[in-house]
Amino acid sequence: MTNNGFQHGSAAGMRIHVLPTKAFKTFAISLYAGVPLEEHTVTPTALIPFVLRRGTASYPETTQFREQLEELYGAGFGFDVYKRGDYQIVQFRMDTINDSFVQSKESLLGESFAFLGEVLTKPLLESGKFRTSYVATERETVRKKLEAIVNDKIRYAAERCIEEMCHSEPYRLHPLGQRADLDAITPDNLYESYQSWLDGAILDLYVVGDTTPEEVEKLVERHFGRAPSPVAAYSSKFKPAAVSEVRTVEERLDVNQGKLNMGLRTSITYKDDNYASALMYNGILGGYPHSKLFVNVREKESLAYYASSRYDGHKGIGTIQSGIETQNYGKAVDIIRKQLEELKAGNISDLELSQTQAMIRNLLSEIQDSAFELISFDFNRQLSGKDRSAMELLAQVEQTGAAEVKAAAETFQLDTIYFLTGQKEE
Structure with a gap:
């Protein structure tokens, strides 16, 4: 089925959305992983993408990870963590030049999928857990980001207003989690959190560029190697909260x-x-x-x-x-x-x-x-x-x-x- 030109399907337990177009010189790839905002998972979930971007099984060192992006003709890679309604969303993005504009032996779209699939499903592990130094460094990265909100009084006031207003709802939580929870996160328990996050997340993969849904579905099955679990969807059971007094x-x-x-x-x-x-x-x-x-x-x-x-x-x-x-x-x-x-x-x-x-x-x-x-x-x-x-x-x-x-x-x-x-x- 199509809408806005997007064609929708599914593969490897995720929903696939492809917009075949020659309007752009690049492939835009976006992977959304959404889970309900919850007190006990919000902080580890926020930390996971920071650790995943440090290294994978094939590119264990952060320098190798970055060099591989250079190999893909300077592909862009980034991520965001935010909330939409009562969901915490991790979004990975890649921006890769279309093969027809460069002399490349391999399909750059295929190589990009290989890279993104590895980032998501084959992180660097040492003794069955995340690398200790990566977890320690990225914990500090998240801590600094949360401290920056307190120091920026405009953002702080906006967050506090939501916290007070939604004090008994998940929406009160900041998508980057809570500073108080960071110290309890270890390489062991973060790897466990990562596994349950990956199993439980609602996954939506988008590609805009000169490709087809069939090609994308094949690439997903080849490079994401996940057991085809039933494809989950967001539940929109919205009940407006009544306001009794200000x-x-x-x-x-x-x-x-x-x-x-x-x-x-x-x-x-x-x-x-x-x-x-x-x-x-x-x-x-x-x-x-x-x-x-x-x-x-x-x-x-x-x-x-x-x-x-x-x-x-x-x-x-x-x-x-x-x-x-x-x-x-x-x-x-x-x-x-x-x-x-x-x-x-x-x-x-x-x-x-x-x-x-x-x-x-x-x-x-x-x-x-x-x-x-x-x-x-x-x-x-x-x-x-x-x-x-x-x-x-x-x-x-x-x-x-x-x-x-x-x-x-x-x-x-x-x-x-x-x-x-x-x-x-x-």
Whole structure:
């Protein structure tokens, strides 16, 4: 079956998604491995790809690992760890030049699959466990990344607002895990975590380039060598959490500028037909420089250094981020709440609608120019179970008027106000 040009199949226990095209000079390869976000597995799962990129059975030293990428005409290799809804996703990416542009004895697509298959399924082991020095070094890498969040107060406030709002849900967890759990991770127990992660992960493999689904399926079976387990899918059993009252949380740290963050809950998620209305709502509220928060809180009232909003369509959560002088807290809360009320009342100008549609149109049109953007858009479909092309979404956005945005606004309920402020003066 096809959608957006992607052809979908399966091999070796993973879902395969191929977009045959001559539009790009490279092959874009993306492998997503998703598991439920869970307290006891989130930190080891985050650490696994850091250790896997250090060395494999054939390329045990990190220098050999990098040299092999050079052999593939400087192929790009990287990974990300993030969350989508209540899932923790590890994404591996490779970018390899198309064979027809170089003089290569072997198929570069085949060589890339051999490399990626080995990274995933044949890590370097010593005495049946991961190499001790690699685990020790990469544990510190993850620790530093988590510490960097604490040091970046804008990111810290955004994370803390989500933690407070979702205190009894998996979504409160950071995809890189928890610093407190790192010391207990050993080469032995990390290898055990890796095995259960690989067995339990939902695997989606994407290829965009001049190839066919048949070729990709053969390459997967040859190079991923996994027993063909039943192909798993994401479950989208979303239940919107009811908001009974707005919680206010104040935290004091050594900061010069206050960080005022708010969390909202909505019943609208990516798979809903009115998802376009929620996108428009977020755009008009705080997604862009013409948005209500930016214009009213930052420009007109000069209350904030920055003010914006985000919407996670896989979780049904909206967030507002702003940086303010601590003495302006009350005033800033009032004016932000006023913008939420304006949207619920349907006070939306034609200019706000058309500018927001134009911004979303640009974003959706740019997807067509990037193989990895095409992949990431289609992956939303795998996560949500909703079959909707970028062009279909764009058509829905173009048809969204003030009435539809007002209806979406009525579903967004303020849940949590989080304020990060300075230490009390002695």
